[in-house]
């Protein structure tokens with residue numbers, strides 16, 4: 001397990017470097033929410049959970065990942081490039097005229113990207129729709145949908161939450177990047193979410209809480225979620241906005257600000273130096289004994 | 300060409316709101332988690348009891364503002380034009396407009412000027428979907444000072460008002476003394492066609508940052524011996540029918556220019572009115588049934604044809620020159 005953890009953490013470092021580098025080069029963008037969800041998305045794409053074929057992006061049998069918080073495009077842009085959907089060179093052109101990598105994702109242009117986004121609160125309904133389509137066509141796949149915690153202030157999210165529960169869409173797995181920060185301020189200061197786990201379970205969902213920066217636990221949570229039948233599952237990932245870059249962590253100012261050249265250098269050295277990763281590098285994990293910390297709240 | 304200081308239009312919105320909050324306890328400022336972008340964070344700081352950050356809940360913001368208006372307050376709802384006009388449209392239609400409530404809407408980051416954020420954030424349809432609503436007033440000012448005046452005027456104007464402004468700093472082409480009245484087109488340059496006996500080859504009606512492009516276009520045309528009258532048609536609804544009829548009578552061609560879809564925008568409003576009341580040769584400059592994309596604002600204005608040269612070419616073409 002230690003080896004697997006090392007492998008996934010190395011990918012996360014690569015992806016984080018990509019994120020800050022491409023946003024730094026573009027001169028604008030949203031680093032905070034891409035960095036906080038890195039383990040969540042890397043665990044999905046590189047932890048053997050999501051089924052996809054980079055050489056055949058439209059492969060019928062694939063699972064679907066819906067990025068509802070479109071401002072975290074750079075995270076997906078890196079993950080898809082590193083997964084082999086297109087050349088990592090594309091990241092040099094983030095936000096440029098004519099680029100396949102738009103400021104907010106335009107799915108038509110990007111191999112492997114399922115649904116354009118940028119207006120918050122729309123993705124979960126789309127995920128439900130895909131889940132209905134899978135059910136009707138006998139498709140065995142699963143649908144994952146990543147949302148921000150601030151995004152949960154959109155009423156449409158809760159409309160979709162009720163739809164998924166009503167129709168027992170157990171092929172839907174919602175991911176909440178619970179980083180406690182939105183654009184203007186902390187979520188607590190603007191419109192707090194209260195006990196999020198309980199909110200979802202009251203609505204008829206399974207809820208799993210996980211340390212969103214422990215990539216092995218994240219992968220385990222996906223496996224647990226897949227085994228839970230009869231209701232949709234949400235993975236509530238406790239995360240830190242701007243994770244991995246010391247000066248960005250937890251600071252709303254880095255929601256939508258690009259690092260300048262000097263800041264970028266510091267960001268890259270933080271990421272390479274494994275700021276926040278030492279814990280895992282030093283500890284010795286025994287794969288047999290390791291159990292996910294996730295708390296499962298059954299129906 | 301005269302040099303102008305460039306200031307973001309939202310600064311005008313923020314300045315006006317500061318003045319309004321200082322003067323009137325009934326004024327409330329609401330935002331939907333983009334207070335840093337709309338300048339309502341100035342209110343949050345100076346007049347915290349006039350301010351409410353509703354979070355990422357545009358529909359809730361407009362509904363709450365409606366209740367405030369029913370209770371006698373004057374609420375200003377603020378967020379990006381796409382999410383304000385788009386996300387909360389049904390609330391704006393049925394609760395705000397059908398009740399003719401005194402709710403003011405500040406649509407920021409409209410048009411292509413959002414640049415790098417791309418199509419999802421570039422409101423190019425907001426004027427169309429706002430102006431189609433009964434009881435709604437729609438104002439698209441041209442610079443930060445005019446935005447300030449428009450915001451102050453909106454507070455005093457009864458009923459729903461949608462104010463629209465862009466993101467980038469744009470040259471301040473008006474000054475403190477420039478007149479501004481909701482519903483009255485502002486004469487910018489060239490012959491004043493509302494005066495008896497004045498004529499022009501072309502009359503150009505522009506709004507938003509396109510007013511400056513129109514003025515530059517008129518200078519180019521003048522150098523070629525083509526006279527053009529330029530108007531800032533900041534109020535898309537109610538239209539200044541008097542100015543439009545005067546132009547239709549006294550100019551050979553009318554050109555409109557806006558940072559918006561051609562369909563349903565200000566040019567569409569002008570054409571709906573004149574085609575019935577006083578048919579005249581028209582050309583329209585705007586985005587032609589397309590989403591925007593990422594790029595610098597300058598690159599996008601070039602690509603989507605929102606330049607003085609495009610306006611001048613349209614006038615020349617219509618005049619057969």
Ligand SMILES: Cc1ncc(C[n+]2csc(CCOP(=O)(O)OP(=O)(O)O)c2C)c(N)n1
Nearest residue numbers: 033118119120148149150151181182183332
């Ligand atoms: C409907 C809508 N309203 C407002 C915005 C502007 N906006 C973009 S990101 C953001 C904050 C998002 O916060 P959160 O969901 O917590 O995302 P994260 O912390 O994961 O970046 C806001 C208000 C938007 N994109 N869409």
Ligand SMILES: [Mg+2]
Nearest residue numbers: 149150181182
């Ligand atoms: Mg957040």
